[in-house]
Amino acid sequence: MCVSRAFKVLVSHPQVPVAALQLLRSRGAETIICQSVPPSRDEILEKVGGVDAIFWAHYQPLNAAILDAAGPQLRAVSTMSSGIDFADVEEFKRRQIPLGHTPGVVKNSVADLAIGLMIAAGRHFHAGRRDIETSQWLTEQIDWRMGVEIRDSVIGFFGFGGISQAIAKRLQCWDVAKIIYTARNRKENDIDFKAEHVPFERLLKESDFLVVAAPLTNETREKFNAKAFAQMKRSAVFVNVARGGLVNQVDLHKALSSGQIFAAGLDVTTPEPLPADSPILKLPNCVVLPHLGTQTMKTTIEMSLLAANNIINAIEDKPMVSPAY
Numbered sequence: 001m002c003v004s005r006a007f008k009v010l011v012s013h014p015q016v017p018v019a020a021l022q023l024l025r026s027r028g029a030e031t032i033i034c035q036s037v038p039p040s041r042d043e044i045l046e047k048v049g050g051v052d053a054i055f056w057a058h059y060q061p062l063n064a065a066i067l068d069a070a071g072p073q074l075r076a077v078s079t080m081s082s083g084i085d086f087a088d089v090e091e092f093k094r095r096q097i098p099l100g101h102t103p104g105v106v107k108n109s110v111a112d113l114a115i116g117l118m119i120a121a122g123r124h125f126h127a128g129r130r131d132i133e134t135s136q137w138l139t140e141q142i143d144w145r146m147g148v149e150i151r152d153s154v155i156g157f158f159g160f161g162g163i164s165q166a167i168a169k170r171l172q173c174w175d176v177a178k179i180i181y182t183a184r185n186r187k188e189n190d191i192d193f194k195a196e197h198v199p200f201e202r203l204l205k206e207s208d209f210l211v212v213a214a215p216l217t218n219e220t221r222e223k224f225n226a227k228a229f230a231q232m233k234r235s236a237v238f239v240n241v242a243r244g245g246l247v248n249q250v251d252l253h254k255a256l257s258s259g260q261i262f263a264a265g266l267d268v269t270t271p272e273p274l275p276a277d278s279p280i281l282k283l284p285n286c287v288v289l290p291h292l293g294t295q296t297m298k299t300t301i302e303m304s305l306l307a308a309n310n311i312i313n314a315i316e317d318k319p320m321v322s323p324a325y
């Protein structure tokens, strides 16, 4: 179906996949594309005035200042992200402006990466690479760089939404001992993954691999702190593919350097970008990636199409495909 009139969409980044731009244009959109990389707030504020929709393709604050600069005709905004911690959702609700995001399509690429981090951290990928660079091959020692395996392990998830379930689905053929998770409510489909809903304290105490895949909210901020790490197994591997803000990074550093926990794999940190001299990068038992969870072309295109469809639906007075509230 074609929309009845042309509408203007501000696209906040020049590298949004062409497929999404073509989809928007095929439904009557004039796309106003910001050219700065990284996106410049000044350019966005200069170009956003009078648009009907905003395609927010980066992680800078999406707040009242942007909505004010757009003006009262604004009818739809979608991020090209699953997490929306950078968006002032309350302000959108107050103004009744539909806000969309793209959670459904990120799960596979993030799940793949999470399993990569579980193995990379559990099996000393980072320290092993450093051993090569410093000519410290100690292969003659039987106990050199002993790691931990996923097989026979208790896998714990903090949050049991799409990403955790995609990881759990992949792990069905890895001979794990058990899958447990902590979430606000028990998930009806947890039986599909033979997963057990447990209180946070049990998650900490029982997990051999603890994977964080939950949104950053006031409730989850710094949930993983000294008190939490102190309750984990000394052999535990901690993986975070959600947001750095769920973790107190200083406490994590202490837990890793003191041997309180065995290793960590992080795709997200505080801050991002992480300074090159960050102490967390110096730890042999911490694998750190620069937030690559959705960095595959397939997933990026899917995210961009979902964001475009969120906008098109709202412009056509239909519910967004993935509303953020």
Ligand SMILES: O=C(O)C(=O)CO
Residues within 6 Å of the ligand: 080, 081, 082, 083, 084, 106, 242, 291, 292, 293, 294
């Ligand atoms: O989509 C998101 O929110 C991401 O952080 C991608 O890794």
